[in-house]
Amino acid sequence: MGFIFSKSMSENMKNQQEFMLMNARLQLERQLIMQNEIRERQMAMQVAWSREFFKYFGAFFGIAAISLTAGAIKRKKPAFLVPIVPLSFVLTYQYDLGYGTLLQRMKGEAENILETEKSKLQLPRGMITFESLEKARREQSKFIIDK
Numbered sequence: 001m002g003f004i005f006s007k008s009m010s011e012n013m014k015n016q017q018e019f020m021l022m023n024a025r026l027q028l029e030r031q032l033i034m035q036n037e038i039r040e041r042q043m044a045m046q047v048a049w050s051r052e053f054f055k056y057f058g059a060f061f062g063i064a065a066i067s068l069t070a071g072a073i074k075r076k077k078p079a080f081l082v083p084i085v086p087l088s089f090v091l092t093y094q095y096d097l098g099y100g101t102l103l104q105r106m107k108g109e110a111e112n113i114l115e116t117e118k119s120k121l122q123l124p125r126g127m128i129t130f131e132s133l134e135k136a137r138r139e140q141s142k143f144i145i146d147k
Contacts (some may be wrong), residue, residue, distance in 0.1 A: 043103075050098035054091070061091045 065084050072080035096102040113120065125132075 032104055041043055047098060047103070053099045054094040057091060061087050 064087060068080045068084055072078055093102075
C-alpha cells in the first residue's frame with residue numbers, strides 16, 4: 001500500500017515539476033516578447049523624433065542658408081558662408097538617421113562589436129549576481145534603519 005501511495009506521489013510531483021517548468025518557460029517567453037515590443041516602440045519613437053527634428057532643422061537650415069548667402073553676396077564677404085558647413089553636417093546626419101541607413105549601419109557595427117570585441121563590454125566588477133544584489137540590499141536596509 002505504501003509503495004502505491006509513494007509511486008502516485010512521485011508521479012504527481014513529477015507532473016507538478018513539468019507543469020512548473022512549462023509555466024516558467026511560458027512566462028519567460030512572454031517577458032522576452034514584451035521587452036522586444038518595448039524596444040521596438042522606443043526605436044520607432046527615436047526614428048520619428050529624428051524625422052520631426054529633420055523637418056524643423058531643415059526649415060531652419062534653408063532660411064539660414066538663404067540669409068547667409070544673401071548676406072555674403074550683399075556685403076561681399078564669403079565668410080558669411082562658413083556657418084553653412086557645420087549646419088549641413090547636422091542636417092545630413094539627421095536625414096541619415098531618420099530616412100537613411102544609419103540605423104542599419106549602427107546595428108551592423110554593434111553586431112561586429114558583440115562578436116569581435118566582447119572584452120570591451122564587460123562590466124567593471126563582472127556580472128551582477130543574486131548574492132551581490134542581496135548584499136547591497138542588506139547594506140541599504142541597514143543604512144535606512146540606522147537613520
